[in-house]
Amino acid sequence: MYKNIVFIVLIVTTLASVNALTLTDKSFFWAPGSTMWYLEYLPPTYSPTATGSAKSPVIIFLHGAGENGSGQKSDLVKLKNAGGSIPYYINNNQWNVSSPFIVLAPQTWGWWDEPKVTPLAQQIATLYPGADTTRIYLTGLSQGGAGVWDSIRKTKAKTDLYAAAVPICGAQNYVASTDWQAPVQSGIPIWAFHNSNDPTVGVGNTNNWIAGLNGQGICPTALKTIFTSSSHDAWTAVYGPTSSINIYAWFLQFTNQRPLASCVTSTTSTTTAPPTTTVAASTTSTTTAPPTTTVAASTTSTTTAPPTTTTTTSTTGTPAYGTWQQKFSTSPSYGYWEYKPSFVPSGGKYPLLVFLHGSDAASNGSVTSTELNKLLVSSLPKFINNGQWNPAYPFLVVAPQSDLVNGNYYWQNAESILTNILSVYSSIIDPTRVYITGQGRGASGITMLSATNINKLAAAHMVRIFNDINPTYGSLFVSTNLPTWFYINQDDPHVPLSYQNNWVNYLTTTNPITPAVRSTSNPTGGLNSINDAYNPANPAATNLYTWFLTYTN
């Protein structure tokens, strides 16, 4: 009996030690004669002799003020015990063993700043011959977030060390507008996180950085996720290996080889420089509930779509995330977000996808960069802005902004704006593949387009249509046999279900069109349709983008 128990205990102990992930105490000379200690995690795939794509990407993790050390090896244990941090997850066997990253978690004495951080990044090639120095990702929390901001604001060359940066509740505001130069010149992808009511480090720090960087036109657009929370801890929601916010997949899209030419090129002649804005804290952040709390009805999407291949378009190699930027038209006067894929689709022309927002994203009537940021709150633009777009999609996406004050309640200006978009992009888009989608009033705007523009469409998608059938408009859909998809949740809090039902009935019974109208009417889900309908991670059967690409006009 005892023997059996001892035997079982031995097995369990053995299994546990086999599965244990190892953090090793290490040191390097961060300055001549001056040692800095760090924890090292090597993935099972690491080999010092690896070459090419077999080399391991690297995460440098910077701890918070609570893990400040004295410069001694014995203080490293603080890093292992800091809940919700990357070393903590590794130490507790909660790390994804398939994750390919080398993780290096150095410990500072005093504050985290650029001089403390850069030497490790610069020595990685020497310390780890099997590391891929084009894929060094820098992240940190609180004081460590300050270390991230400080490390990427000094010079372009120092910023270029990193493939991407994720500062979380970073305890450092920008000091001067010159702080934005190095990251903008480098084109470093940044995704910052903060809690909305952080009592320790104000959310204004993150808001100011992101507004400043995007105001200076950083490309790709700097991303920001603000959780609705009154605690300081925004990191547990981000670093958790099973978190729905998968920064690890997001990291792996990027290397530090980023020719800016492919990012900042403007091919349109009607754009003007964004209006200069004073850096007021943006009120249009992407506010989401932390994914690990049990908040009901989270409208955040739960997966970061990793690059997957699409069968509809041939590309060479794995496509990278495209460019996402604000643009402005003077005549007619409107602003828009433009997403351009990282590749030119086969055939040389992009299919065009136009998104018309709902009242949640309408401007106050002014055409400004700040107003345009309102588009990022939901729907299709939110997915792109959050790095959750599928980079293999071939669409040139244009998301213009309307308002609710200048007689545009139903997107009456959709006609002139779409006409302008088609003209501006005529040389690079495939005129047989012009797709349009809209939600709420944006869906109404689609139905009110003229015959000329309806005739140019290959397919149309209306979410939460906000106007009842009117044969004047409906008949245009009939005469063109426009492929249509209507989408709503039956318990939508703002839109009468009868509008969609009457449209669908008109196009299926009164005047049947071919192909048959597609109608999605989910029993529940409330307002979530504005995100669910647009999620690039939806399986093929319910995937909007796959559906679009089956049609030409």
Ligand SMILES: *[C@@H]1O[C@H](CO)[C@@H](O)[C@H](O)[C@H]1NC(C)=O
């Ligand atoms: C673990 O990492 C691998 C490799 O990056 C990834 O494919 C997998 O989805 C990850 N698992 C989870 C649960 O995130």
Ligand SMILES: *[C@@H]1O[C@H](CO)[C@@H](O)[C@H](O)[C@H]1NC(C)=O
């Ligand atoms: C960090 O610890 C060092 C010594 O252990 C101390 O001198 C320093 O004031 C601490 N710094 C912070 C920011 O806590």
Ligand SMILES: *[C@@H]1O[C@H](CO)[C@@H](O)[C@H](O)[C@H]1NC(C)=O
């Ligand atoms: C609209 O908002 C902008 C900031 O985006 C502000 O400068 C402007 O004064 C506002 N205009 C009106 C008409 O409220």
